[in-house]
Amino acid sequence: MKFLGHIAISLLVQWSLLLETSAYPFQAGHCNAGPIPSSPSNQHYDYGGSEPGLGAIENAGFKVTFNGVELDTTKTNYINPGETYDVAIEQISPNSSANFKGLLVRADNTEGDGSEIPVGAIAVASGDVSIKKHPTCESNSIPSVTHTSRDVKTSAQFTFMTTVIAPEFRLDVTLVESGQTGIWYYDLFTLSTAPPETISPVPTPIPNDESPSASPSEESAPSASPSEESERCGPKALDYDERFGVKVKKVGSVPVISAAPWSYNMQPMDNFSGDSIYFLDQLFGKVYSYNQATKTTSTEPIFDMNTSKLPDGVTLDWDLGSAGQTYKVKSMTKTPTTNKVVLVMTSSTLPVGWNKADAELPAKGAYSQWVCGPDQPFWMRDIFRPGVLPACSDVGSGQTTFTGYDVFVTYTINDDGNLKNPRPFFVAENYVGPGHLGGGIATLNDGDILYSVGDCSHFGLDGTYPPQMNSEHCGKIMRIKNSETKRKYTVVAKGVRNPQQMRIFRRGGQTLLGFMDIGGATAEEVNAYPLKKIKRAKQIQNFGWGRNQKDGKAREGTFYVGPGNGLKLGADEPPCEESAPIGEAGFIQPWIQFGRTPTDFFYAISSFAVPTKGLDKFKLIWSEFNTGMLLGTKQDPKFDGNYKGPARSFKIRLYDTSGNELKNGFNDLVKEELGEVGYFRGDPRLFHYPDGSAGVFIERTGAFYKLTEIVLTQDVFK
Secondary structure, X not given: OOOOOOOOOOOOOOOOOOOOHHHOOOOHHHHOOOOOOOOOOOOEEEEOXXXXXXXXXXXXXXXXXXXXXXXXXXXXXXXXXXXXXXXXXXXXXXXXXXXXXXXXXXXXXXXXXXXXXXXXXXXXXXXXXXXEOOHHHHHOOOOEEEEOOOOOEOEEEEEEEEOOOOOOEEEEEEEEEOOOOOEEEEEEEEEXXXXXXXXXXXXXXXXXXXOOOOOHHHHOOOOOOOHHHHHOOOOOOOOEOOOEEEXXXXXXXXXXXXXXXXXXXXXXXXXXXXXXXXXXXXXXXXXXXXXXXXXXXXXXXOEEOOOOOOOOOOOOOOOOOOHHHOOOEEEEEEOOOOOEEEEEEEEOOOOOOOOOOOEXXXXXXXXXXXXXXXXXXXXXXOOOOOOEOOOOOOOOOOOEOEEEEEEEEEEXXXXXXXXXXXXXXXXXXXXXOXXXXXXXXXXXXXXXXXXXXXXXXXXXXXXXXXXXXXXXOOOEEEEEOOOOOOOOEEEEEEOOOOOOOEXXXXXXXXXXXXXXXXXXXXXXXXXXXXXXXXXXXXXXXXXXXXXXXXXXXXXXXXXXXXXXOOOOOOOOOOOEEEEOOOOOOOOOOOOEEEOOOOOOOOOOEEEEEOOOXXXXXXXXXXXXXXXXXXXXXXXXXXXXXXXXXXXXXXXXXXXXXXXXXXXXXXXXXXXXXXXXXXXXXXXXXXXXXXXXXXXXXXXXXXXXXXXXXXXXXXXXXX
């Protein structure tokens, strides 16, 4: 999942309503683009207008509060993305007319021209049964609630959480007064997730050969943080690197079917020999190729689930209802034979020749749990087979999830470059729904496949026990035998949450396995460890995720996390409880980690790269889904007794080929490709070109780029 990730997924809560639209006091016209009209027929408005500040709600005797703090119509109200706010509309005047029989609250961006985008999620507060989701607003992707009772009210309660970083959006509040028929009070509150501080000066790139040598202090520990930062449980905020940036140059693109927000799911695949890499349209089941030597990209897919030969019995025409968790084709890697590849596809049925999966989910009903928290408790009888997600779920409520089958298939590349002659050799069960579905893949020299499963469960939890249990394949890295007859696997690593990318590479004279791991609410990770130790089947390496049966603790990065509330998003699901000892015995801690802070509105790691060309100072770079930011470290990984904690990391400034800074990171590339679309998250995915240089693929546009390290001038930081 993209989040959480990827994730990119739609984070708008979907609600099932039984009431017809005609039962609502506000009809479809009030949920179209733009503010509610100021002078509709047969109605009178005390109208806040298109400009905030007129105070119609206050004039009606009410106030709007977020976590008890009153919103001000005369200024921008700053809130933090990803945090849940208790919202109340409360009576502040005792006069008899200070009550209402109709209410509509909408949250959307401020374009007002039909380009509204969802900016968050609105949920009804427990016990406020007369407040419902407005079906027409929701169908237009506008978070909203409405009052449906015929009884008058003096207050309303609901919750609101921003799920994108928007420099400005609006909260429209309209009350229908009960004392005088037809009197409507409407106000516009301006909110923002952007910090009010000004951004630091922009460095100017200069050629690499003008680089001054790095000072010893550059690699030292960061300066002391403010007291509130030091007391916060989680990784520290990151600074921008003052010496080095990265230039971004477009190389090409592959077709995309939809570029609308959260309507895509794509990923590059780079673990191949030769001159080619591949781009997967995971949502629509297509594969495209790019040859670096000839600089050619396939304009037609070399594999298409609708026209290419599938293994007998495999079914890919299922529909989950959300793009970010739909993997018709999931992963792809090389084989020892140059004209053959392995393609992983998620089928809703078992292929012919299998009556059960080779790796199965935990036994049915073995793991039950309360989800959604104390305000909306829901008993989930089987957390690995939840079925229809309850209304309290922050993502995908009402969605029908199911058990899918990750089918590993060897394909032959024919003379035309297309994939032919499918030969399935392994099947693993996985949960298909909003959750952690894994997909990181790499090939060993003997042809065995390393594959990260994900923890097979949904967001908000600490993984429970299976990721720490050697007998379960969820939360593991498996070593799968590429054999049509043996159909076997071994677990080589455990305690991983949701790795979507994996790479075997050389560093410091030894071969390492590296993988990114999408975290919960505390730490995003890149891990690296000697491959020879990973391959030792008798000693399963433990990366910490999931509830350990010996000490009852779950680990995320270098922190212990609590059980969490399943199906809930937010800054503390699962909560960070305390720091774990650095170098904790029995656990491998990350090469780097980072997380959400009061100044960094991160959501999840989206990819990593360890290039051997084009970048010199940065030993590792990685990207972030929400901000589109590039980050990196200049330190190699340390292991076992040499490990002193995660490597120091930096945010990295990006520039186009004209020297202009991409102030919104890789998200600015979306604007370059699509124009003024109002919302520019593109979901960057780093990868490696065949020559070892780093690239980035933008899922939303299908465009891919080459990354080159540059040196920044120093005086701009004085």
